[in-house]
Amino acid sequence: MDGGGETGVRSPVFGYDAAMSEPGQNRPLRVGVVGAGRMGRRHGHIMRQWPQRFEVAGVCDRYEPAAQELAHELDLPPRRAFADLEAMLDAPGEGPGAGDGRRLDAVVVCTVHDEHARDVIAAAQRGLHVLVEKPMATNMADCRAMVAAAEEAGVVLMVGQNQRYKANYRAVKRLIDSGELGAIRAARVESNGGGKRGGESRTWVRDARRAGGGVVISLATHRIDLMRWFVGEPSRVMAVCRSTQPRFLHGAED
Numbered sequence: 505m506d507g508g509g510e511t512g513v514r515s516p517v518f519g520y521d522a523a524m525s526e527p528g529q530n531r532p533l534r535v536g537v538v539g540a541g542r543m544g545r546r547h548g549h550i551m552r553q554w555p556q557r558f559e560v561a562g563v564c565d566r567y568e569p570a571a572q573e574l575a576h577e578l579d580l581p582p583r584r585a586f587a588d589l590e591a592m593l594d595a596p597g598e599g600p601g602a603g604d605g606r607r608l609d610a611v612v613v614c615t616v617h618d619e620h621a622r623d624v625i626a627a628a629q630r631g632l633h634v635l636v637e638k639p640m641a642t643n644m645a646d647c648r649a650m651v652a653a654a655e656e657a658g659v660v661l662m663v664g665q666n667q668r669y670k671a672n673y674r675a676v677k678r679l680i681d682s683g684e685l686g687a688i689r690a691a692r693v694e695s696n697g698g699g700k701r702g703g704e705s706r707t708w709v710r711d712a713r714r715a716g717g718g719v720v721i722s723l724a725t726h727r728i729d730l731m732r733w734f735v736g737e738p739s740r741v742m743a744v745c746r747s748t749q750p751r752f753l754h755g756a757e758d
Contacts, residue, residue: 532559533633534607536592538623539614540565540574543637547612548578561608564592589623593630608632610660616708617715617722621646624661628653633660639721665729673730680734688735693727695719711753718747718756 535558537548544565551558560578565571568587575585586592597607610633613623620641627634634654640663641647654661667673679685696719708714709722720728720743732738745757752758 532557533609534559534561534597536560536562536564536608536611536632537574537614538564538589538592538611538627539616539637540567540570541614544612544614545574545577547614547635548574551612552578561597562586562592562595564589589626593627593632610634613637618642618713621650624650625653628657628659628661631657631659635662635664637664638725639663642715642717642721665726667726667730668733673733677734691731691735693724693731695724695727710751710756710758712756713753715756718745718752718758720745720757 532555535551537544537560540563544563548560548563551560560580562584563571563575563578563580564586565574566587568585571585571587572582575582581598584595584598586595593608593611595607611623611627613620613627613634613636615623617639618641620636620639624634624636628650636650641650650661668677680688710718712718715722747756747758749758
């Protein structure tokens with residue numbers, strides 16, 4: 505389920521090419537957005553820019569007003585906003601893309617990190633392709649359960665590790681692979697998660713019980729994935745973590 509390299513890379517639109525290769529499927533993917541927060545909004549609005557590939561067919565958020573607000577922004581009728589995930593996954597299809605009887609084809613999961621496994625597995629068990637925001641989950645057991653559910657259902661599961669698709673990083677990868685930079689002896693990356701967003705002083709993303717950790721799992725996952733791609737898998741890992749700001753809760757490192 506990895507992003508891959510220059511060869512065998514999966515489409516950045518969560519296996520769109522693989523999904524669209526199914527016999528008789530020559531229409532946009534009908535996608536449900538799970539989580540109407542910042543990332544859910546971004547995914548929803550970006551898909552609206554590619555109508556030949558995507559039809560946003562539903563929005564789900566446990567806080568129903570948020571689901572209704574995003575559905576309105578995406579020009580969906582109120583009945584396509586849901587507070588219950590299973591209700592959205594099982595809702596009858598509507599609109600031009602539902603003429604073949606399909607409800608949804610795929611979901612984008614943008615919920616709190618500790619809810620990823622639950623949401624991904626529920627979608628996979630219904631035969632839906634899944635793009636889940638990073639991090640994949642908060643522990644390895646959940647990650648393995650998500651992979652097992654996708655494999656058993658024969659659906660595409662992709663984690664939103666999107667950095668490998670960026671032109672600047674792909675250029676760096678080509679330089680490294682060509683040998684032009686010589687042997688790579690050291691690599692360093694930085695991720696800073698200490699700033700505030702939207703004036704909030706305390707959010708779930710700074711609570712290790714919900715996010716699975718702090719800046720490493722929430723932000724540095726992108727940089728770690730890039731380093732694996734650039735220079736290969738690590739043979740040994742050492743970590744020193746600490747929290748210096750009181751708004752990082754329950755051991756979340758800053």
